[in-house]
Amino acid sequence: MFQREAERAAELINTALEALGYGRRALEMRPIPFPGVWGTSTTVCYQIANEQLAEELEAATVGLSKKEAKRLVQERVRERAQAIAEELATWLSTRGDFARVEAVNGYLNIVYDTARFAHEVLRAVLAAGANYGRGAPCGERVMVEYSQPNTHKAFHVGHLRNVCLGNALSRILRFVGFDVLEANYIGDIGLHVIKCLWCYLRFHRGEEPPREQRGRWLGEIYAEADRRLNYRQDVVELLNELVQSDPVFPQAIDRMLKELWRVHKVGEDIAYLLGQIAHGREINPDAFYDEQTIVKFWSIVGRQLEQELAEARVVAEQAPEDKAIQRVRQLEEWYERWRRLAATLDWWPHVPLWEREVRETFQRWERKDPEFLQLWEETRAWSMEEFYRIYDELDVHFDVWFFESEVEEEGRQIVRELLERGIAEISEGLPVVKIDEKLGLEKETYRTLPILRSDGTTLYSTKDLALTKRKFEQYHVDRAIWVVDVRQTLYLQQIFKVMELWGFQQAAKCYHLAYETVMLPSGAMSSRMGNVVLYEDVARQVLERALEIIEEKNPSLPPDTKALVARQVGLGSLKYGMLSRDNNRVIVFDIEEALSFEGHAAPYIQYAHARACRILEKVDALPEGPYALEDLTREEIDLIEQIALFPDEVQRAADEYKPLIIANFVYELAKRFNEFYRVCPVLQAPEPQRSARLAMVAAVRQTLANGLALLGIAAPEVM
Structure with a gap:
């Protein structure tokens, strides 16, 4: 309402300017910055004074130093602005319903009548009711795409931030007068789905949890699949971290490995490990495959961590300084990771085979194997059922549902069209768009966007181009907003620029509402590591506590x-x-x-x-x-x-x-x-x-x- 009152004051000022011969102007009105005072102020008198004195001041400052000239100009302009402000104040005081109109140092201040303005505020709220603050229809359609969960994964509190931002923004835009379409883009295919279904077929075929837990169960299967496929990498990451970060570990392990070499006569694998550890170099997970060596070596690592942890705890008890306590916490974290990996050490030799099986499973999707499609559709429905239940609980409703699986072929057709039109080109066997080059930018800004794999399989960009084209052509949106985490900023800018090169005018009104991640006090959440806080668990705890x-x-x-x-x-x-x-700040999610x-x-x-x-x-x-x-x-x-x-x-x-x-x-x-x-x-x-x-x-x-x-x-x- 302050804006409306300022606009009313501006219109009356313009009436005064016309009456006094100064002519109408675009006025910038600013609130009066005094507590308890409702009013608005303008610098229009300075603008007029500068115009009137321009030639006079130019002549008067000839021969003066820069400092003297500046002082003279400021004095003359302020004097003239004050005179104009007084003239306007006199005119307005007899014609407006303001408490007072003041000329102060060349500024024109208008103070609202407190009782009148307060009454107008209360009257407006009580008359409008639920429509108080609502804007008039602006005739522009906007699509807000948000949530975008992946099927075959768990819905966690990180997803909640996206849903809350997107839904609130949609409500706000609709309230101010936009025609809003709320859209959801479901990631129902991709490597994560393939991994989940591979793990199901390989280790859980025929199993099915209770109906209300099927979505959560699929998330657990996905986490297991990723742990299996990344097992070697996880082992080696811990080793590399210990070698490069722990001051004691390399020397102790070096001694133990030499003993292992001397007693058991194990071969080149140990020699490789000795060399890497001795020189503090990273260990390659594919450089040693012998299961017996890994079992023995991992046992050595665990014994050393146990010993270091016990010694560190003694030191911390005797001298509980921050450094000693941090040392204990770090060793506890390392030991917990060692313990978790030790529990599945038998996975080590199978990882290469599992990786091949995942690639074969992906091919079943590509050739649309009927049995595989049936399994995909059934398990996809499990995830969607969970999503619908969560959205209903959150009072979130979508007008448009997009599915990643539906835009793959459209995306391939778009790639062909972009190649034919010269927007895209083949570079090193890949269809790409060299965005900076096409825009004539000398400084690297948007870089190059690959839009299809060399084997013809689709990328995220392939499908996002098709999806955006649908938004513009099928749904006739004037602007589109993506609620996606901040890590996708460059990628979405690339998509927008490719659409611009393609000739879509709406691309200029594409906007990425970026948000930072939700983390646990212990660090980042990960569906793969299985350390996510599930939405349903949090919601249940919150509702129980609220009832108490x-x-x-x-x-x-x-x-x-x-x-x-x-x-x-x-x-x-x-x-x-x-x-x-602020959506640009990380949320450290603490249940308490x-x-x-x-x-x-x-x-x-x-x-x-x-x-x-x-x-x-x-x-x-x-x-x-x-x-x-x-x-x-x-x-x-x-x-x-x-x-x-x-x-x-x-x-x-x-x-x-x-x-x-x-x-x-x-x-x-x-x-x-x-x-x-x-x-x-x-x-x-x-x-x-x-x-x-x-x-x-x-x-x-x-x-x-x-x-x-x-x-x-x-x-x-x-x-």
Whole structure:
């Protein structure tokens, strides 16, 4: 509403400029930066003064030093600007409904009438209701693509950040007037699917978990497949880390290996290991294959780690300094990795065979083997069933579903077209687009994008080009937004530029809403390592804890109401946790923090809404205006000011593609409402103050509900 009021003031200033002979101008209006003062300011008087004095000042500064000339110009312009500002202030003071109009140091300041503006804010909120802050239709269609989970993998809290960002942005854009299509692009084929199905056929054929656990089970199969296929690499990574990072390990292992060589007469494998360790060089996983050697060697590694860990613990107990404690933690992490890898040491000789089998499994997909397709469709449905259940719980609904498996052939056709048109070319056997060269850029910016493998199999880029073409041609979108993690920034810029080279004008309005990853306190999550925090596990814990808190706070609520409120509060806390941090910052996901119901969290905001509802339940009807708003307290002014900001903040969130703006807004509104509630009696206040404060409470309730709705968070009426 501040923006609308500033536009009204600007129009009246332009009327004054015309009347005084200065002519209409594009005015930049800025809020007056004083607490408790509502108003706007403009520098238009300086602009006019500079124009009027240009020739005069040019002549007057001839022969002066740069410093003297600058001082003279500033003095003359300020004097003239002040005179113009006074002239405008006089004209406006007799024609506007402002509290006052001031000429201050060449600036024209317009201060709004506090009572009038406050009444206008409250009237606007109560009249518009759920539409307060909504913009008019802008006639532009935008597609927001988000979530994009892979089938045959687990849905974890990292996916939750994407879903929350995409859904909140879609709600905000729709609210300001865009025609929004929410789209999901399911990764239902690719190497991860092939690995999962290979592992199922090889080790779990015929097994099937309970229906409600099938999606999770597939994720576990995928994690097992990757652990098996990457087993040698994981072993060698630990060895290399020990050799290069541990001060004791290389010498101790060197001694043990020499003993192994002397006693058991094992051959070249040990000689190779000795040489690499002695020189601190990386070990190649394909350089030694003998299973017996690995078993003996791995036992040596474990004994050495056990010994070092025991010694480090003694040192830390005697002198618990940070360095000693960190040493213990590092050795514990290494030993845990050693222990996990030692449990499956029999995998070592089979890895090359498994890798060949995975390639053969991929060929079954490529030639569309009927038996394999049937298995793929069945297991794909297991994952999709889990996704649908999670989306329904989160109140997320998609207008368009894309599937990676459906755009492979379209992608191949696009590659052929790009080659025929000269946009793409064959380079070292690969179809590529040399983007910088095609754009005439001398500095490396977008680089070269491969768009198909040399064997004709598709890449991500092959399918993303087809997908983007569908968005533009089939769905007629004017702009497209991708909610994808920050690691894909360059890749998506490449896709956008290829579409631009292809001639699609919409490519100029493609936008990548990048976000950083969600990590555990112990480090990055990985589906392959199986250390992800699954969404369903977190949601269950949050909902259970929320129910405990609701029962503590309001034990008299009916059981059904308790369950509903606990669900609203629990899911709200999860969503707000993902939206209340800048999307360019890593979230370190801590379950205890996620379960917190105090401070900068959704329950704090939801409770403010419930408190407003509780106050209003005690009156038969909301008093109609006009309200007595002449002598407002500082808390009342701050509260109304925050309410008035809502439409402008919604528009800013849409312009910047930033749901964080709304997350911060509702928190600040809840905080100001709590300050108002603490200082300003409502029901006990005398009339006409009571009616005015009831209107403020109603406006807070509505604005909080609207803001939370834009974040996909419920606004409970009781808590």
